[in-house]
Amino acid sequence: MARAATTSDAFNAVAEPRRREILDVLAGGERPVNDLVDLLDLAQPHVSRHLRVLRDVGVVDVRGEGRQRLYRLNPQALKPIHDWVAGYRHLWEERLDALEDVLEDLKDQENQEKD
Amino acid sequence: MARAATTSDAFNAVAEPRRREILDVLAGGERPVNDLVDLLDLAQPHVSRHLRVLRDVGVVDVRGEGRQRLYRLNPQALKPIHDWVAGYRHLWEERLDALEDVLEDLKDQENQEKD
DNA sequence: ACATCATATATCCATATGTATATGCGTTGG
DNA sequence: CCAACGCATATACATATGGATATATGATGT
Numbered sequence: 001m002a003r004a005a006t007t008s009d010a011f012n013a014v015a016e017p018r019r020r021e022i023l024d025v026l027a028g029g030e031r032p033v034n035d036l037v038d039l040l041d042l043a044q045p046h047v048s049r050h051l052r053v054l055r056d057v058g059v060v061d062v063r064g065e066g067r068q069r070l071y072r073l074n075p076q077a078l079k080p081i082h083d084w085v086a087g088y089r090h091l092w093e094e095r096l097d098a099l100e101d102v103l104e105d106l107k108d109q110e111n112q113e114k115d
Numbered sequence: 116m117a118r119a120a121t122t123s124d125a126f127n128a129v130a131e132p133r134r135r136e137i138l139d140v141l142a143g144g145e146r147p148v149n150d151l152v153d154l155l156d157l158a159q160p161h162v163s164r165h166l167r168v169l170r171d172v173g174v175v176d177v178r179g180e181g182r183q184r185l186y187r188l189n190p191q192a193l194k195p196i197h198d199w200v201a202g203y204r205h206l207w208e209e210r211l212d213a214l215e216d217v218l219e220d221l222k223d224q225e226n227q228e229k230d
Numbered sequence: 231a232c233a234t235c236a237t238a239t240a241t242c243c244a245t246a247t248g249t250a251t252a253t254g255c256g257t258t259g260g
Numbered sequence: 261c262c263a264a265c266g267c268a269t270a271t272a273c274a275t276a277t278g279g280a281t282a283t284a285t286g287a288t289g290t
Contacts, residue, residue: 003247003276004131006118015130016119016278020199027203033237046279048238067236067287075206082200084135088142089197091190118246118277131248148267161249163268182257182266 007056010077014059018042019050026060026073033069122171125192126199129174133157134165141175141188148184 006012014020021040025031036047051071054060059077063070121127129135136155140146151162166186169175174192178185 003118005276006278011132011135012130015121015127017126018278020126023203027206043280044237045239045281049278052238064287069237073203073206075203078200078203079207081196082204085193085197085200088138088188088190088193091142091188092194120246121248122246133248158250159267160251160269164248167268179257184267 006053010057010059010081013053013057014078014081016050016053018046019054022047022050022054023059023073026071027075030063030070030072032065033071036071121168125172125174125196128168128172129193129196131165131168133161134169137162137165137169138174138188141186142190145178145185145187147180148186151186 004012006016014023018040022036025036025039033044033047033051036042036051037044040047042050051060051062055062057077059074061072061074063072119127121131129138133155137151140151140154148159148162148166151157151166152159155162157165166175166177170177170186172192174189176187176189178187
């Protein structure tokens with residue numbers, strides 16, 4: 001079997017750095033394709049192709065405005081990703097907490113030495 | 116040019132559902148390869164290959180224990196993903212807030228009608 | 231109707247992928 | 261010292277990919 005399609009889910013769609021860049025721009029508001037072409041320094045067909053993938057997964061919505069196509073972010077589609085990583089968050093924060101504990105112990109030791 | 120390698124960063128590594136399953140298991144603690152084979156119903160070479168990808172990206176660490184190889188989650192490697200999606204979180208929560216506002220307005224209207 | 235602008239799509243290539251099977255290789259136990 | 265075990269890797273294959281170029285589609289203004 002081949003690799004999973006980038007259009008299979010948000011995880012795959014977002015795995016591509018260029019597409020994350022596109023989303024980062026769209027986070028600032030609705031944009032026509034040519035804006036993205038200029039801002040991201042990509043060829044127009046590439047941008048259109050990436051947008052197609054993002055649309056298939058539901059991360060962006062399109063709206064026809066005259067002869068332009070305005071793309072808008074649909075943030076809700078990113079929620080599954082957030083929910084998944086959020087489940088791991090306490091695991092790396094535990095380490096920070098442990099580090100803080102060590103630092104506090106060191107402080108206590110200093111104070112004891114002062115007395 | 117071809118697609119970015121899955122070994123290039125955590126985003127790509129995690130795009131594969133099987134690898135997320137592996138991480139979900141490892142979140143519960145260190146495991147030898149065969150545990151994953153049994154739990155995930157995957158062939159051993161597949162598990163080994165996925166683990167290799169995850170290791171290359173730094174999401175898991177290995178430790179030799181006798182003739183077993185114990186894999187452990189390295190949650191910190193997932194932080195970039197969390198940080199990226201977290202930036203979008205307010206965007207989908209705004210909608211919920213807006214919904215709450217509407218609901219509160221409705222409540223206020225009800226109260227006014229009561230008076 | 232026609233020319234023009236804004237996008238989308240078709241086709242090409244090189245490559246990375248996931249799955250499968252078979253095999254290599256180090257560790258342990260007798 | 262050798263067999264069994266645990267795991268990693270080599271190879272084969274079908275496929276999806278991203279990039280590039282060229283072309284089609286679709287709306288607009290005249």
